[in-house]
Amino acid sequence: MRERMALVFLVLLRIVIGWHFFFEGYQKISSVNRGPTETNRPWTSESFFREGTGPIAALVRSQIGDTDDLVLARLDIRPVPAGEDPTKYADYKRMPAALDKEWDQYLDRFARAHGLGPAEQEVAAKTLQQQKEKLVKAFTTVKKDYKRNYPSGTLDVQLTVAERTAEYRKKLAEYRTTQGDKLFAMGKDVEKSRRPALRGEVMSLRAELIKEIDAQTSEMKKALDDSVKQTVSARQTMTLPDAQEKPKLIAWIDWTTRWGLIVIGVCLLLGLFSRSASFAGALFLLMTILTAPSLPWLPAPPQSEGNYVFVSKNVIEMVALFMLAFMPTGKWFGIDALISSFFKRNDQDA
Template structure:
């Protein structure tokens, strides 16, 4: 238990006390083996739940290290094929919803037709969800244009001063090396010409920068228009972006319509593979099962990758508008991440109740319900891939089912009154003071 901040002495003392209490409770019930094994089963399951929850809590508080990864159920649900799998994945992220809002278009326009549109018309074709994000940065874009103009204005003055200084130094060296009045006059004339040229170039650069400064609001609007058009060109297939997709090796340049076509192809292959395997009631060869799992995972991955790449492109364009994410900002937890926090404390509380014999029957039912939900996300059906880190080769029945049945069996007995706080807490609600053997 080195991964938990619990001294081994405390752990061993608790184990010894639990064993003694188990023996005393068995003796009190006339050394009934039924009582002993039911109590041992309850304590063992409670121990499993409690320390699994404590380990998850500890991993969250420790953070990312070389030997620790914070607990997240997202990888488990990412490949979950069961009835609850898709719903649970959406609690962490909903790639299909992201794709529908940011990649799919409401009207069909060919690439040639889109390219004939003006930049303003192309910008209007940008998906509304993305367009709104860019519009929200309009003031940033104007401030960026203003800052750029001010920088150019300052750079123009600096460049002029440097050029004048260089011309003066060159004149001084030429004058010092001159041996005749004519040479000295020529050096002065060259110096004056260089200074005049530097001043003229400086005035020209300052004038251009000043015009930019005066029209920075218009420039900001043009920046927003440009990023909208750039995103729309990708969405409507006019421009391609680097992409890596499953089943196709190498770096590619793909447009959004091409990515959507690939996604639909992978989904169709997954459906066809599942249909072929279902004709044999799922009892295909290992190759069949592997192919189905590969295409199913390929569809999930392609969907997530497309949503991720679309958001990455949006963030890249936002930077062109002067957007700078706050490095100290705490990212908002998704519903799935909040569920993870609830889950780890749920395991600790329910496990502790089972070990302490407090509200035992309720704890058994709640723990069994949790295991059933986990099973429904990743059923041990032969036509589904095995969950990550699965031991053995379960067929319909896995460890979650067995443990859930054991908990429901425990809920049928008053084990909390044989050994636990239920003997005190529930005494006022019991009709008899004695406990059945």
Template sequence: MSHLPIPLSVLYAGLAGTLIALVVATATNKWSLRVFFLLALRIAIGWHFTFEGLHKIHSIHTGVTETSRPFSSEPYFKVAPGPLGEKMRKEFSDPGAEIEKKVKAPKSISREDFLKLQPDEQAAACPEEVAKQFDSLEANAKQIAKADAERELSDANAAEEKAVKDATAVEDKATKAAKTDAERAAAKAAGDTARAKAKADGDKARQVAQKKLDSFEAVGDDLVKVAKVAYARWVYGADARPAQVKFITGDLQLTAPQRIDHLSWVRKEAKEAEERQSLGLGNGSGTDSKRVAEFRMGAITAEADLARDANAFIDELKKDLGFKPDPKAVPELSNGQRMDRVTMWFLVVVGACLMGGLLTRLACVMAAGFLVMTYLAHPAFPWYPQPPNTEGNPLFINKNVIEALALLALACYPTGRWLGLDAIVLRPFCKCKSCPA
């Protein structure tokens, strides 16, 4: 228990007090073994729930350390094959939806036909979800164009001033070294020519910069269009980007359609592997289970990688439009992360109610419901891979089912009135004294 901020002496005192209370409650009920084991079962499950929740809460408050990480159920649901698995994964992130919105081409245009389009038409073919992000940075792009034009104008003035000074310095040096009037005249003529050239070059550079400054809004629009075209060219297969594919060493250059085709193939292989294993009873050999798990994980990873790479490409293009993420900004919690917070407190509250015998039957039903939901995310079906760190070889029935059944059995008895706060809280609602015997 060293990972929890609770002194061991307090834990030992609590255990001793619980044991004494259990013995007293059993003695009060005529040393009934049924009373003893039902109460012991309730307290044991409550202890399990409470300290599981406390550990999760402590990990969140401690943060990342060398030996632990904050609690997150995302890795568990990431590989969950059950009916609730996919739904729960989407509460953390939904790479499939991102691929539909950002990676799949919104229009049915072949690569060859896309290459024939004008830049404006290619920009218009950019996925709407991505185009909106670029359009939101239009003002930033215009400010960048304006700042670049002003910088070029300033650089032109500085360059002209430096060139004039250099020409004058050369003239002065040549004049001092001159021995005749002709040589001095030649030095002055060369200096005048150099200064005139510097002024002409400066005027030309200023004209270009001023033209950009006068039309910085149009230049900003062009920057947005360039970003849209660059992304659309990847989406429609005109350009490739670095990508990593499992079983292939090194980076590949793949277009978005090629990535989508690969993802479809991986999904198909995973589905066929599951169907082959579902024909038999049991999880098969360790090799079979491992292969199915690898295919499933490969499909999930390929999907997440594609969504991540698409977002990375978008962020790269947004930086060219002046987007600068706030380093101090706190990322918004996803629905899954919020559910994690609720879950860890739920475990503590329900566990404490079970140990303290408060609203015991309701707590038993709620705890059983939680276990049922956990089971539906990772059911012990023979055609599904087992969750990480599973002990034994459960077939349809696993520890979650057994614990849920035990809780429902406890809900059938007034154990909270035998030992717990229900004897006080529910006394006004009880018409007769309950007898366990």
């Protein structure tokens, strides 16, 4: 009786894990199919790898770029070249290099989406140039209230976006030193208590500055819409241009993750190739653990639930799947039993 109940609960363990995998995959596919809306953001693993603290995350970031470095590239106003008169040098030429490229690519997608003719493209290009000049002036001359942390408390200070960017760069460099040489300078984690606070400040500064970029980008898109609205609406309905492409590596990881979860989940639910599916699921979870490990000297992964030291829910589920990989639960209850009996019957007939 005890052995039977043990088998029943092992099969149930396989089924509930299979449901977890299947539903995770279904939700991810569903969010992508619905597309971006006010209430839905298509799932992507990009933020998971960008914020992860494990070796897999570092490997992926080495291919797609570090989040903070990419944000800084969208914020750094280019200096006036040597020999040029600063009073006569066009502001739009000082646009941050990465953001300049991003906006130019948006204009190309905008022109294709609306089928702009040569005259309309010229108007749109002129509008984009004006918006670039507006951004450079806003980032370098307009002061805004920002909160700055002092030992005595938090105070509002007036800074330009360029000055706030300099603070962000300085704080980021300080945070990175706590992950480098200082970490083991005395044979132990001497920055453990300071690192989470620094990381929080870096993320707060980054979020503030991304809002500034997004606000300027939204104004640019609205200005482009308005510049061609009359001529375009006369012949067609205004449509949104295609979304900016994700890095190819992330696109491949996203696709394999979505459908891999579905396939593993279905196999575990039906008891089809149950041992192979269990092993594949365990390897998938191992990859997620190595992307965002629950190590006490590392910051908690973004959107993490609970408090873990070494052993997280993913670790528990991974160990369970490795155990199931060595047990024929599909032959106890599942399609594997039908496949096994079919081959046994053929062997007997032979």
